[in-house]
Amino acid sequence: MTAPAPLRPLGRAGAAPRNWAGNVAYRCARMERPTSVAGLQRLVAGNARVRAVGTRHSFNDLPDTPGILVSVAGLPPVAEVDSAAATVQVAAGMRYAELARHIDREGYALPNLGSLPHISVGGACATATHGSGVRNGCLATAVSGLEMVTAEGDLVTVDRTSGHFAGMPAGLGALGVVTRLTLDLVPSFEMRQRVYEGLPLEALDEHFAELVAGAYSVCLFTDWRAPRFTQVWVNERLDEPAATVAGRAWFTAVPASGPRHPVSGFPTESCTEQLGVPGRWFERLPHFRPDFEPSSAGDELHSEYTVPAGEAVKALHALDRVRAGIHPVLQICEVRTVAADELWMSPFYQEDSVSIHFTWIPDAEAVLPVVGLVEERLEPFRAKPHWGKVFTTPPALLRSRYPRLPDFAGLVREYDPGGKFGNPFLDRYLKQ
Ligand SMILES: Cc1cc2nc3c(=O)[nH]c(=O)nc-3n(C[C@H](O)[C@H](O)[C@H](O)COP(=O)(O)OP(=O)(O)OC[C@H]3O[C@@H](n4cnc5c(N)ncnc54)[C@H](O)[C@@H]3O)c2cc1C
Incomplete structure (x- = not known):
């Protein structure tokens, strides 16, 4: 696989890093881009506040952190197809454009894509990004397994057989830094x-x-x-x-x-x-x-x-x-x-x-x-x-629309008891 395309510039030298649209200046202390999973593990273990960022296509402060904003785009750009299982294990920082070409060459497809293929797989799934089609679920529904670095710096793998897995693919970056995802494939079409x-x-x-x-x-x-x-x-x-x-x-x-x-x-x-x-x-x-x-x-x-x-x-x-x-x-x-x-x-x-x-x-x-x-x-x-995306829905109203939010908040406490991956966005919308 080739390395992921470079991100758009982060703005003027010394200026706060911004999202793709430029409407959010991240308040993070700094950004890091580890090139190995071991380096990422050390970074997560050694810092009090960390959050993952993908291709920065979100329009609000969801990715932000007062600590280290860590991009997974520098990790090896893995995309390994398992033909027997009809799955692909993909680096979280890879963009759909690159993944799609690779799996298509091997005779496979994803059931659906969002409107823009330049978005990272990890970031798209974390926010339940979707395309269209009455039979097509959001992109996170293709996720059958995740590898992620959790708050202590451990590398854990979870899959559909793991308890509470339904809380993880659209995890809002709250459970850890996802390094790889396993996605279900369909025959190319x-x-x-x-x-x-x-x-x-x-x-x-x-x-x-x-x-x-x-x-x-x-x-x-x-x-x-x-x-x-x-x-x-x-x-x-x-x-x-x-x-x-x-x-x-x-x-x-x-x-x-x-x-x-x-x-x-x-x-x-x-x-x-x-x-x-x-x-x-x-x-x-x-x-x-x-x-x-x-x-x-x-x-x-x-x-x-x-x-x-x-x-x-x-x-x-x-x-x-x-x-x-x-x-x-x-x-x-x-x-x-x-x-x-x-x-x-x-x-x-x-x-x-x-x-x-x-x-x-x-x-x-x-x-x-x-x-x-x-x-x-x-x-x-x-x-x-x-x-x-940009919204002003009152937190209490938003919470009332998510019947499993208390379960998700429990999962966050289990995976991240010290709130390392927490941020003001999650405080606003997840805390009861
Ligand atoms: C031009 C454009 C078109 C779009 N089209 C669509 C569309 O068709 N359908 C749709 O539903 N949405 C669409 N979006 C929205 C977009 O898909 C989401 O905002 C998505 O989250 C962006 O992914 P990202 O990698 O840029 O994530 P970021 O904005 O970088 O991060 C978003 C969230 O994902 C988390 N995250 C990112 N990487 C990881 C990781 N490795 N581990 C754990 N958490 C992670 C972050 O912590 C953060 O919480 C579009 C946005 C743009 C700008």
């Missing part, structure tokens, strides 16, 4: 992606379930300038029956005449190939190509809320009623589906869900009141924010 334009919101009233189940992965985009979806991205597998939605009388959206960026009018060269051209799974499932970072890299803020699938259409109408407040600070809003899982800290715990994502303009002062407006409108639908 080909897909084709088509974009349709102009679907009225009212088409979802009767047909939402049919639309989102009409292909392996369906994503809807709106700029909330009108009660309609500007684009519908339909991704079908070549080894499954053809997508059904486009043939329906109610599906009045029309095929795009050329490639599209989710934000209408943005340059399309960073986007995965469309127009029905067949391609590998990892070159179709994400919106952005593995060999390009999006043209708007960093010039955006994100928020995202998960609602039960059965409430999604009502939730979208609730947002439509305040779209005049939303669209001035919005680049694009995306609606995706995520299958229920059993992971304690996953927003999709035991609930087939719909996620409503917002790419905002990079102006926190203008955006935050609108985040509050969106949260107020989605509150009746038991909305849960994405762990890695």
Whole structure:
């Protein structure tokens, strides 16, 4: 395997390290990038406060620590496929783009990917990052085992046979520094992606379930300038029956005449190939190509809320009623589906869900009141924010939406009794 691509610069020399979007300056004492697991173990054992950081694509202070922020990107870039078990053991710091190419060469695929393949596997799983598809769980549902350095510097391995494993894959960095993950694989597959334009919101009233189940992965985009979806991205597998939605009388959206960026009018060269051209799974499932970072890299803020699938259409109408407040600070809003899982800290715990994502303009002062407006409108639908994005949900409300949070807090106490991996974010949202 080749070494992971370098991270984007951390900012001016001597300046505080920042996240990818630049909206969070980490308060850590310093950053470290050990090149061996033994070095990482010494670092964790020898410091009072430590936290893991991945590719820094989170939009809030979740990764931060008053102590040492440790990147696992310098550890050996392992990706070992076990064909008998149909799994891959992957270094936590590896990005999906690199992992996907490697496993595809060996005849395997992951069931799903997020919109951006440049995100680290460890960081994506820790926050229950997801793609779309009614049958597809979040990326952490592929995790069948973890290797991690715990608070005393011990290297421990856990798998699905371990007690409380359901609390670990989406572990928010609270249990230790994950060095490797074992992921379930499926046989590699080909897909084709088509974009349709102009679907009225009212088409979802009767047909939402049919639309989102009409292909392996369906994503809807709106700029909330009108009660309609500007684009519908339909991704079908070549080894499954053809997508059904486009043939329906109610599906009045029309095929795009050329490639599209989710934000209408943005340059399309960073986007995965469309127009029905067949391609590998990892070159179709994400919106952005593995060999390009999006043209708007960093010039955006994100928020995202998960609602039960059965409430999604009502939730979208609730947002439509305040779209005049939303669209001035919005680049694009995306609606995706995520299958229920059993992971304690996953927003999709035991609930087939719909996620409503917002790419905002990079102006926190203008955006935050609108985040509050969106949260107020989605509150009746038991909305849960994405762990890695901008949100202002009151901690008590957020806690009430996670029935297994007390179990997770117990697991954190068991693995990290001294609070080495704790931080203000976890204090806010995990402590009762
Ligand atoms: C352009 C863009 C597109 C995105 N698209 C999607 C999407 O399609 N779907 C979606 O759900 N989300 C999406 N996100 C959000 C993103 O997936 C999450 O914020 C994710 O956590 C980022 O991973 P990271 O490696 O950058 O993690 P970081 O931001 O570096 O860290 C996030 C958390 O993971 C923990 N962590 C990281 N590495 C480890 C480790 N080795 N061991 C233990 N804990 C670890 C950190 O402690 C922290 O708590 C997107 C973000 C951006 C910027």
